[in-house]
Amino acid sequence: MIDYTPLLDTLKSTPLASWHTTLAEGLQARLAELQHGDLERWQQSLRNLPPLDGVQHDFSRGVKLTGAAALPEATRQQLYDALQGLHPWRKGPFDLFGVHIDTEWRSDWKWERVAPHVDLRGRRVLDIGCGNGYYMWRMWHAGAAMVVGVDPNLLFLNQFEAVKHYLPTAPVWQLPFTLEELPEPTSAFDTVFSMGVFYHRRSPIDHLLQLKACLRPGGELVLETLVVEGDENHCLLPEDRYAQMRNVWFLPSVPMLERMLRRAGFRNVRCVDLNQTSMEEQRSTEWMRFNSLPSFLDPNDSSKTIEGYPAPLRATLIAERPA
Numbered sequence: 376m377i378d379y380t381p382l383l384d385t386l387k388s389t390p391l392a393s394w395h396t397t398l399a400e401g402l403q404a405r406l407a408e409l410q411h412g413d414l415e416r417w418q419q420s421l422r423n424l425p426p427l428d429g430v431q432h433d434f435s436r437g438v439k440l441t442g443a444a445a446l447p448e449a450t451r452q453q454l455y456d457a458l459q460g461l462h463p464w465r466k467g468p469f470d471l472f473g474v475h476i477d478t479e480w481r482s483d484w485k486w487e488r489v490a491p492h493v494d495l496r497g498r499r500v501l502d503i504g505c506g507n508g509y510y511m512w513r514m515w516h517a518g519a520a521m522v523v524g525v526d527p528n529l530l531f532l533n534q535f536e537a538v539k540h541y542l543p544t545a546p547v548w549q550l551p552f553t554l555e556e557l558p559e560p561t562s563a564f565d566t567v568f569s570m571g572v573f574y575h576r577r578s579p580i581d582h583l584l585q586l587k588a589c590l591r592p593g594g595e596l597v598l599e600t601l602v603v604e605g606d607e608n609h610c611l612l613p614e615d616r617y618a619q620m621r622n623v624w625f626l627p628s629v630p631m632l633e634r635m636l637r638r639a640g641f642r643n644v645r646c647v648d649l650n651q652t653s654m655e656e657q658r659s660t661e662w663m664r665f666n667s668l669p670s671f672l673d674p675n676d677s678s679k680t681i682e683g684y685p686a687p688l689r690a691t692l693i694a695e696r697p698a
Contacts, residue, residue, distance in 0.1 A: 376406055376418070377536065382548045385521060389499060390563040390591065397558035398550075405551055409529060417533040420460030421540065425453045427472060430541045434516035437483050438509060439470040440541055446472055461534050463663040466509040469538070479663035481656045482509050485570070485599070489691055492647040493597060495519040498565035501589055503554050504572035507534035511547050514568075523564075524549040525557055554585055562588060566595045570691075573600035574617075579625050583639035593698040596641065601626050602649075602690040607634050611684060618671040618680045618687060629690050641694035652687040 379402050386395045411417075427450075429443025446454065455474050458464075467478030496518035502511050505524030508531075514522045526532065526549065535549045550557065554572075567589050569582070576582040586596055603611045605628035617623035627635065629646050636644045654677075657668040668687070673679040678686050 376409065377532075379548065379550075381544075382523070385546065389521070391499065391560060394558065394560050394563065398560075401552070401556075401558040402550070405556070409551065411529045414529055417461060417530060420457045421533060421536055423453065423457040423460070424537060424540055425450050425457075427541065432512075432542060434512050437468060437470060438512045438538065440472055440538070442472050458537060459662075461530065461537060463530075463665060464507065464534060465531075465663060466506045467662075469509070471538070471541075476662050477660040478509075479657060479660060479667050484656055485650075485689075486510060486513050488648045488650060489570075489597065489599065490517060492691070492693060493517070493566065493595070495566060499523075499563065501525070501560065501564040501567045503567065503569045503586065503589075504575075505531075505535075505549060505568075506571075507531040508538065508547070508549050510568065510570065511535075511549070512538065515545060515547050519566075520546065522547045525552050525554060527551055527553045527556070554582070560589050563591050564589050564594060565591060566597065568597045568599075570597070570599035573598060574624060574626055575622050577624050579627075580635060580639055583636060583641070587640055587696050590696040592696055594696050596636075596694045596696070597691065598632075598636070598694070599689060599691040600632070602629050602632060602688055603685050604628060604688070605631070607631050613682070613684060616682055617684055618668070618682070619666070629692070632690070632692060636692065636694045640697065642697050644692060644694040646690055646692050648691040650689050652689055 383395055383399055386392055427442045431441050433439045464476050464478040466480050466482040467476050469476040495514055497520050500514050500519045500522045502524040505511055505526045508524055511522045511524045532549055532551050567586050569586055603626050607630035609628040610631055611626040613623055633644045654669045659667045671681055673681055
């Protein structure tokens with residue numbers, strides 16, 4: 376399905392060399408068991424992507440690919456149909472040869488809030504819960520030497536492969552694992568991102584310890600998650616759903632999250648961004664036609680979710696693994 380040989384070969388010349396064998400064995404087992412009722416349809420969409428020459432990329436303000444010339448209408452329609460075959464698109468937007476994928480999330484807004492606070496030049500980066508890889512392309516443009524993403528969702532993997540199809544030599548790869556399934560990467564990544572994952576974890580401290588284990592000594596964690604207002608003793612544990620999501624377990628206050636990071640052994644912990652999610656940042660579009668944030672908020676009070684909890688507030692924290 377996917378040839379990971381270039382990634383495995385790259386690892387041999389990095390501090391991740393000892394990861395080579397365990398990752399190769401893990402990938403072989405994982406790829407052999409990949410199953411989903413729509414997998415063949417998604418892979419057919421990838422096969423339907425038209426071959427294009429002179430591909431160039433511009434990731435300075437988003438994820439944009441251009442070709443040597445404007446696409447003929449028939450080719451553009453073929454590309455549009457293939458990409459629509461991978462609906463729904465959550466993270467983005469993308470501009471692929473003039474086809475604008477207006478995704479559910481304006482992930483470019485989040486990246487603009489995060490990017491000023493990280494220096495990725497020459498770094499080996501791990502993106503946990505990377506979705507369709509939107510942020511990974513931005514990380515590469517920000518100077519990362521290598522970007523590895525982890526996400527078990529096979530639709531997201533195929534969306535990533537749709538872009539990778541046109542940039543086959545880019546040092547950006549996506550692995551179909553959860554963090555818990557990922558073979559131990561032996562503490563060798565310079566920067567680890569966990570954005571939009573923490574609140575889905577039943578055991579938040581264990582998640583922080585797993586993230587720390589992926590970092591080299593002195594490496595940096597970028598953690599973005601849902602939070603609530605309050606002091607260091609305050610958190611929200613939803614009774615059932617939160618904003619219609621069943622798998623939301625733990626929303627701490629920023630001071631509590633900072634304390635948790637310190638208890639997990641991180642240092643230099645600081646919150647660099649706090650942002651209320653707006654209905655302009657997360658909404659339904661032609662490329663994600665299901666319900667989105669406007670349907671998840673109280674119709675009479677947008678400061679609350681439909682369940683009566685505080686509306687989504689997201690924080691980005693940065694912390695370091697001690698050297």
